[in-house]
Amino acid sequence: MPDTHDTSSSDSAYNYAYLDEQTKRMIRRAILKAVAVPGYQVPFGGREMPLPYGWGTGGIQVTAAIIGRDDTLKVIDQGADDTTNAVSIRRFFAKVADVATTTRTEEATVIQTRHRVPETPLKEGQILVFQVPIPEPLRMLEPRETETRTLHALTEYGGMQVSLYESIARHGRISKAYNYPVLVNGRYMMSPSPIPKFDNPKLDNNAALQLYGAGREKRIYAVPPYTPVKSLDFDDHPFEIETWSECCALCGSKESFLDEMIVDDDGKRLFVCSDTDYCQERQQADKP
Amino acid sequence: MYVAVKGGETAIANSLDLVADKRRGARDLAELTLDQIDQQLGLAVDRVMTEGSCYDRSLAALAIKQARGDLIEAIFLLRAYRTTLPRFGDSEPLDTTRMVAERRISSTFKDVPGGQVLGPTYDYTHRLLDFSLAAAGERPEAPTAPVDAAQALPRVGDILEREGMLEPPPAANGEASQDITRTPLVMPADRPVRLQNLARGDEGFLLALGYSTQRGYGNNHPFVGEIRYGQVPVAFVPEELGFEIELAEIDVTECDMVNQFAGAHNIPPQFTRGYGLAFGHAERKAMAMALVDRALRAEELSENITSPAQDEEFVLSHSDSVEASGFVQHLKLPHYVDFQSELVVVRTLRHEVEERNRQAVLDQAAE
Amino acid sequence: MTTLAAGFADPSHDAQRVFRSVLEAFSHPGRIVTVPAEAEMTGSLSAAATAFVLTVVDRETPLWLASDLDSEEVRTFVRFHTGAPIVADTGAATFALLTPSRQPMLDGFAIGTDPYPDRSATVVIQVPALRGGPSRTLRGPGINGSTTVTIAGLPDSFWSEWAANRALFPCGVDVVFAAGSELLALPRSIAVES
Structure with missing residues (x-):
């Protein structure tokens, strides 16, 4: 066996934050372009990461390119800090980037998320990194990248309007529940990633920087702070979000996004906050 | 609770x-x-x-x-x-005519310069489980003919090409081609990019696509011009030396597929190429790659694009097993937020339909 | 003989910290940020421009140098620390370093294409100071309402060039102003009023 590969120790063979400096520079340049052209998908030379595609490799690459020893990282999946993939990604960065981690939204400088925007309002200086499976909002209407690129270049978004309108004609309302398309700064149509439409209003004019990373599709896009983000709708069918008649069984919140759980064989339901940090903060505040 | x-x-x-x-x-x-x-x-x-x-x-x-x-x-x-390894530069292109071939066959000519060499292949094994392998035991060394490492092995394609029967390979433009592991795939892609993608592509996916061209989904009448397997030297020119040094010898399998072509515009009928190359001994992969490479040249050769194997975006976007495996398996991750979103919408829609139906019944009763 | 100035003392971490300050500048156009890690000054390049170059420029990004910033010392520094090819063709440059003495300032740089507006140049303009010049009001993504910049040493003609650049959106160049160890960014999305 050649001894050129140090296969015994897994960490020392890798650079700070896993990516080599050349790769970080390439991603950093893509991020700057993404911020300069809000909502536009910048192609980048995405790398294989040690986690599978579809499991947050785009978000991980973005986080790895921005994170430093001064940061405090929070990772959520479905709003929760303790879901297995969130745990796995948090462990990865604690290991390769020697970074402090937290579950508290307000303490975090970088928050990597899959499918949710935290309920606690974000502050200026925080960066929210989204994991994106399919960055192209028009992909399910037009599978070809060459076509969708042209549609974005021409601001030709009629197809999406038609698709939403068909939904109204058929169901009397827009039936799209998550990954609900938005228009960024009046120019680019953007996929907000598969967040529930409940979270769409939080993207609008947010004080934090939003970075979106799609690893398998090799695209990065961004919404700078204080940027208008409008969910598509019609004058006679304005955008609306999900509501529940129940409240959270743990903290009593009526305002947060609720997860539904089946608690017995008869199908009895229980509703709790999807954002575990928000829920715990509220429970703690209630204690005397 | x-x-x-x-x-x-x-x-x-x-x-x-x-x-x-x-x-x-x-x-x-x-x-x-x-x-x-x-x-x-x-x-x-x-x-x-x-x-x-x-x-x-x-x-x-x-x-x-x-x-x-x-x-x-x-x-x-x-x-x-x-992906974490630093890049020192690009090697010189492999010259497979310098291959020390362990196997080399052509299905287009009975004999070719340099000869047909069957070499190690499963092709003529009878697929009978060999129960002797289930027991331990030494096996005798196979006899081998002496190999003339100095002998150049001309490609069958080059011979056809001299006659004008086969299109020449694309001229080298001297530029290093784009490295798809460093830069994003942009469509439409050029052939060097497509070939890189196919070389990394999943063997099963390419096999099925190549097979589909044989069953009429983009038929391109292929013949195996040549398959060769053996060792080739890899050379590199370090910036500071300015001359070529040999780094290593590697095993590769190369497939030159020769395909019938009816001609177009001002090109007379001739044969066209599909190319496959794989590390080690991998004939199925190299052949499937060559079939798909040729199918993906449809646009360049003014052929109608009618089938999946000819569709560049379709093929290149779905060939990678690491991408495909990750995205299919990501469905195992929790999706309860998205599912909850859908539940809320579907319940609302159902409620509205039930409400309408109930009202319709009441209206009918009232008439 | 030219001497070679040192790059970052701690390349990986210095580049990360400088990048975050650049990212802050791009995310909040008009905001003045101080680069948190300095390399040795090189020729006529400011500390901020030097740190910017060390952070984002490499062998994949051709660099264009205006004649008044160009010197053997700068070239040696760029080649040694970044490996970037230094190009004479403005259209081939991913990054450009210049001062207001170039007129017109933004002429000839890549602006990208409608399908790929990211294939555009980032122009670093070294100015005497980021404060104390005539006041301009900026509006656009990253700005809560409006903000004011008072860049010194910038001719008025720059702002008409900028208006033309803004009109190309989503194409166009992005500009970074550098002075001393400070910089501010002007992404192409930003509209400017006097």
């Missing part, structure tokens, strides 16, 4: 222990060595090196061992290691 599942950290740690334990298997059996995998599962090593885009037998063997023989997982492991 039921509380949302906690303790992901512990669960993951336990899962890692369990999978490591499964990998080792029964402890009373000797552990596989990397040399054993390299020597006795060599074709698996070849596939992992090819689709992992990294020629290193010991690393590929390690990946196979770690992945418990799951080659797609092993390819992923090797890729994730490769």
Whole structure:
């Protein structure tokens, strides 16, 4: 066996934050372009990461390119800090980037998320990194990248309007529940990633920087702070979000996004906050 | 009261222990060595090196061992290691006419300069389980003919080309082609990019696509101009030296597919090429790649694009096993937020329909 | 003989910290940020421009140098620390370093294409100071309402060039102003009023 590969120790063979400096520079340049052209998908030379595609490799690459020893990282999946993939990604960065981690939204400088925007309002200086499976909002209407690129270049978004309108004609309302398309700064149509439409209003004019990373599709896009983000709708069918008649069984919140759980064989339901940090903060505040 | 599942950290740690334990298997059996995998599962090593885009037998063997023989997982492991390696530059193009061939066949001519060399192949084995392999025992060394390493091996295609019967290969433009592991894939792609993508592409996917062209989905009438397998030198010109040095010899399999072409515009009827190259001994992969390469040249050759194998975006976007495997399996991740969103919408829609139906019944009753 | 100035003392971490300050500048156009890690000054390049170059420029990004910033010392520094090819063709440059003495300032740089507006140049303009010049009001993504910049040493003609650049959106160049160890960014999305 050649001894050129140090296969015994897994960490020392890798650079700070896993990516080599050349790769970080390439991603950093893509991020700057993404911020300069809000909502536009910048192609980048995405790398294989040690986690599978579809499991947050785009978000991980973005986080790895921005994170430093001064940061405090929070990772959520479905709003929760303790879901297995969130745990796995948090462990990865604690290991390769020697970074402090937290579950508290307000303490975090970088928050990597899959499918949710935290309920606690974000502050200026925080960066929210989204994991994106399919960055192209028009992909399910037009599978070809060459076509969708042209549609974005021409601001030709009629197809999406038609698709939403068909939904109204058929169901009397827009039936799209998550990954609900938005228009960024009046120019680019953007996929907000598969967040529930409940979270769409939080993207609008947010004080934090939003970075979106799609690893398998090799695209990065961004919404700078204080940027208008409008969910598509019609004058006679304005955008609306999900509501529940129940409240959270743990903290009593009526305002947060609720997860539904089946608690017995008869199908009895229980509703709790999807954002575990928000829920715990509220429970703690209630204690005397 | 039921509380949302906690303790992901512990669960993951336990899962890692369990999978490591499964990998080792029964402890009373000797552990596989990397040399054993390299020597006795060599074709698996070849596939992992090819689709992992990294020629290193010991690393590929390690990946196979770690992945418990799951080659797609092993390819992923090797890729994730490769991606962190610094780049020193590009090697000189391989010259496969300098190959010391262990096997070389053409199905277009009965005999060719340099001769047909059958070499090691499963082609003429009878697929009968060899129960003698189930028992330990030494096997005699196979007799081999002396190989003339100095002999140049002209390509069958080049001979046809001289006659004008086969299109010449594209002229080298002297530029290093784009490295698809460093820059994003942009459509439409040029042929060097497509070939890189296919070389890394999943063998099963390419095999099925290549097969589909034979069944009429983009037929291009292929013949095996030549398949060769053997050792070729890899050369590199270090910036500071300014001249070529030989780094290593690697095993490759090359397939030159010759395809009928009716001609177009001002091109007379002639034969066209499809090209396949793989690390190690991988004829199925190289042939499938050559078929798909030729199919993807449809636009360049003014052919109608009617079938999946001819559709560049379709093929190049779905060929990569690491991408495909990750995205298919990501469905195992929790999606309860999205599902909850859908539940709310579907319940609302159902409620509205029921309400309408109820009203309709009432209206009818009132008439 | 030219001497070679040192790059970052701690390349990986210095580049990360400088990048975050650049990212802050791009995310909040008009905001003055101080680069948190300095390399040795090189020729006529400011500390901020030097840190910017060390952070984002490499062998994949051709660099264009205006004649008044160009010197053997700068060239050696760029080649040694970044490996970037230094190009004479403005259209081939991913990054450009210049001062207001170039007129017109933004002429000839890549602006990208409608399908790929990211294939455009980032122009670093070294100015005497980021404060104390005539006041301009900026509006656009990253700005809560409006903000004011008072860049010194910038001719008025720059702002008409900028208006033309803004009109190309989503194409166009992005500009970074550098002075001393400070910089501010002007992404192409930003509209400017006097």
